[in-house]
Amino acid sequence: MNAPFxxxxxxxxxxxxxxxFLGDTVERGFAKxxxxxxxxxxxxxxxxxxxxxxxxxxxxxxxxxVEAYAQGARALVIGVANxxxxxxxxxxxxxxxxxxxxxxxxxxxxxxxxxxxELRETAALLGRRLIDIRVPPAQIPVATGRKxxxxxxxxxxxxxxxxxxxxxxxxxRAFAQRGVASDFRATGQTGIMIAGGGMPMxxxxxxxxxxxxxxxxxxxxxxxxxxxxxxxxxxxxxxxAVSLGLLHGSQPDVFVVCHEPGRTEMLGTAGYQVATIxxxxxxxxxxxxxxxxxxxCGGLSFNTSALDEAxxxxxxxxxxxxxxLPVADPVRGGPAFDALVDSCLA
Amino acid sequence: MNAPFxxxxxxxxxxxxxxxFLGDTVERGFAKxxxxxxxxxxxxxxxxxxxxxxxxxxxxxxxxxVEAYAQGARALVIGVANxxxxxxxxxxxxxxxxxxxxxxxxxxxxxxxxxxxELRETAALLGRRLIDIRVPPAQIPVATGRKxxxxxxxxxxxxxxxxxxxxxxxxxRAFAQRGVASDFRATGQTGIMIAGGGMPMxxxxxxxxxxxxxxxxxxxxxxxxxxxxxxxxxxxxxxxAVSLGLLHGSQPDVFVVCHEPGRTEMLGTAGYQVATIxxxxxxxxxxxxxxxxxxxCGGLSFNTSALDEAxxxxxxxxxxxxxxLPVADPVRGGPAFDALVDSCLA
Numbered sequence: 001m002n003a004p005f006x007x008x009x010x011x012x013x014x015x016x017x018x019x020x021f022l023g024d025t026v027e028r029g030f031a032k033x034x035x036x037x038x039x040x041x042x043x044x045x046x047x048x049x050x051x052x053x054x055x056x057x058x059x060x061x062x063x064x065x066v067e068a069y070a071q072g073a074r075a076l077v078i079g080v081a082n083x084x085x086x087x088x089x090x091x092x093x094x095x096x097x098x099x100x101x102x103x104x105x106x107x108x109x110x111x112x113x114x115x116x117x118e119l120r121e122t123a124a125l126l127g128r129r130l131i132d133i134r135v136p137p138a139q140i141p142v143a144t145g146r147k148x149x150x151x152x153x154x155x156x157x158x159x160x161x162x163x164x165x166x167x168x169x170x171x172x173r174a175f176a177q178r179g180v181a182s183d184f185r186a187t188g189q190t191g192i193m194i195a196g197g198g199m200p201m202x203x204x205x206x207x208x209x210x211x212x213x214x215x216x217x218x219x220x221x222x223x224x225x226x227x228x229x230x231x232x233x234x235x236x237x238x239x240x241a242v243s244l245g246l247l248h249g250s251q252p253d254v255f256v257v258c259h260e261p262g263r264t265e266m267l268g269t270a271g272y273q274v275a276t277i278x279x280x281x282x283x284x285x286x287x288x289x290x291x292x293x294x295x296x297c298g299g300l301s302f303n304t305s306a307l308d309e310a311x312x313x314x315x316x317x318x319x320x321x322x323x324x325l326p327v328a329d330p331v332r333g334g335p336a337f338d339a340l341v342d343s344c345l346a
Numbered sequence: 347m348n349a350p351f352x353x354x355x356x357x358x359x360x361x362x363x364x365x366x367f368l369g370d371t372v373e374r375g376f377a378k379x380x381x382x383x384x385x386x387x388x389x390x391x392x393x394x395x396x397x398x399x400x401x402x403x404x405x406x407x408x409x410x411x412v413e414a415y416a417q418g419a420r421a422l423v424i425g426v427a428n429x430x431x432x433x434x435x436x437x438x439x440x441x442x443x444x445x446x447x448x449x450x451x452x453x454x455x456x457x458x459x460x461x462x463x464e465l466r467e468t469a470a471l472l473g474r475r476l477i478d479i480r481v482p483p484a485q486i487p488v489a490t491g492r493k494x495x496x497x498x499x500x501x502x503x504x505x506x507x508x509x510x511x512x513x514x515x516x517x518x519r520a521f522a523q524r525g526v527a528s529d530f531r532a533t534g535q536t537g538i539m540i541a542g543g544g545m546p547m548x549x550x551x552x553x554x555x556x557x558x559x560x561x562x563x564x565x566x567x568x569x570x571x572x573x574x575x576x577x578x579x580x581x582x583x584x585x586x587a588v589s590l591g592l593l594h595g596s597q598p599d600v601f602v603v604c605h606e607p608g609r610t611e612m613l614g615t616a617g618y619q620v621a622t623i624x625x626x627x628x629x630x631x632x633x634x635x636x637x638x639x640x641x642x643c644g645g646l647s648f649n650t651s652a653l654d655e656a657x658x659x660x661x662x663x664x665x666x667x668x669x670x671l672p673v674a675d676p677v678r679g680g681p682a683f684d685a686l687v688d689s690c691l692a
Contacts, residue, residue, distance in 0.1 A: 144584070144616075241588065
């Protein structure tokens with residue numbers, strides 16, 4: 001099924017800078033692409049565009065497509081996701097407006113931009129590009145399970161959208177600052193936009209999921225680290241297949257569990273409690289040992305964005321003591337994060 | 347990505363009866379489609395066709411495509427799989443010969459028949475059909491995790507290709523013989539050929555894997571059983587993503603672990619030991635509880651085809667005693683199998 005889509009995600013060269021499109025999103029967790037681009041590639045973002053009813057902002061200036069183009073933007077990036085990755089009817093007028101203003105459109109949804117006739121025709125008429133970054137490379141092989149050289153770290157989570165990409169980016173940056181050779185390996189739309197390449201793991205056919213993860217982090221020098229962006233959660237009733245294929249194919253030496261204290265329900269799935277940290281540690285060890293018997297938990301990454309500094313420090317200290325593992329919020333950094341980095345590299 | 351493939355697997359009506367094509371296969375495990383059709387749909391099979399070098403047979407008469415057509419066959423079915431689901435060059439002359447003899451060609455490989463120019467052109471010229479049954483329906487939704495009505499049983503395994511489909515078919519038949527309303531739910535190519543419908547789970551995009559399993563076994567009457575064919579193994583380094591999505595989406599009340607005593611290495615993956623039964627029971631409980639807190643192991647199904655009757659009885663008795671669970675070989679049947687059925691329905 002992959003054969004018709006010959007575009008290799010890691011050969012994309014995206015038009016820049018971006019106007020970030022947030023649609024009419026009211027849930028912050030769904031805006032992780034826009035928020036991630038603002039934080040990790042601010043030099044590529046000139047502003048944002050929202051629709052009536054939106055309740056999420058990146059804090060960047062509100063610009064129309066015409067204004068954004070005048071300020072140098074060359075692409076509108078759909079910076080928001082929703083369950084199923086559909087592009088709703090209500091967004092389409094804005095996307096057409098962007099094409100008319102001179103912008104290309106970049107998206108990583110399951111709905112492909114070129115499958116929407118209105119966009120396909122407008123883009124063709126005006127000579128604009130519709131770039132779908134959620135298209136896996138052709139000819140992904142079945143995983144072999146062969147142990148690869150080099151070291152690997154994978155971020156995993158108690159839910160979706162709580163900091164697995166952030167944590168991987170922050171760890172890769174910290175490794176580099178310490179002079180440790182490393183690469184951030186992107187597995188989702190935002191990460192691919194930031195890194196300029198990677199593997200859209202959730203768009204890969206299930207039979208090749210672990211094989212895609214093997215492709216993403218090839219043999220490397222013995223002391224080199226691939227820091228791999230996790231996806232979903234082994235405990236998520238919709239997305240665990242993605243998480244397990246990524247875990248098996250990544251063969252991580254170290255994993256870091258990402259968690260948001262205070263979140264109770266899983267994103268997009270009514271009635272499911274967020275998994276406990278212990279459950280994720282246990283499942284990751286039990287399943288991950290299959291392809292790397294030496295897998296270990298390097299520590300925990302907490303998303304404490306909903307807490308003040310004192311509350312955050314208290315919950316991280318308490319959980320670190322309870323679990324006997326380093327706990328840090330990579331956004332806050334500090335000595336706790338240094339300790340997490342130490343533990344991962346130990 | 348599913349949108350272009352509008353064919354619903356469960357609306358297929360396959361041309362019958364079949365000539366079973368075995369290629370040049372030397373490994374019995376890869377011929378499960380042909381062997382399954384012989385055992386579960388013998389009225390649909392007129393004979394087999396093998397190439398030089400083949401070391402596997404169904405025991406059915408060897409027929410050329412012309413002879414098969416003369417005996418009533420209307421389709422050549424590719425009854426053999428290989429790692430990656432590729433149709434090798436060495437098979438193509440036989441497939442063209444079949445089209446020329448008047449047969450349609452049915453396959454469930456990852457390579458699509460219509461992507462091979464030689465076959466596409468010959469079929470078009472002669473008015474034959476190329477039917478790919480490994481094409482998921484369009485618009486599979488993301489899983490919701492909502493608990494569905496009715497009862498469900500899933501077969502799981504310590505490896506691929508050791509009896510998960512056989513076990514599900516035998517249990518569904520036994521349930522029906524006891525007057526228990528039930529449906530066999532097919533998840534792979536052979537099962538779909540036998541049942542005439544189902545969901546090709548390993549061809550589904552990972553993000554929708556659990557959602558596809560939810561579609562496959564919809565709400566049913568409270569006492570109705572869906573008996574769902576398992577795929578892969580939670581411990582298989584290549585295919586566990588398929589197994590976990592199917593487990594989460596199936597929400598089974600009962601699972602049966604399928605195992606082949608004496609098999610040591612996992613199929614198609616050098617150096618990996620077959621998982622232990624206890625490991626699969628533990629992983630299935632730990633992961634399956636997420637979508638059905640009442641999940642339980644109904645017992646074990648052993649593939650003892652490599653053993654004589656006394657050896658088979660001995661190993662089943664010993665393992666049943668050791669594990670405290672019923673153990674049966676559905677091919678051998680008998681009181682042990684009745685006990686397994688009792689345990690599943692208890």
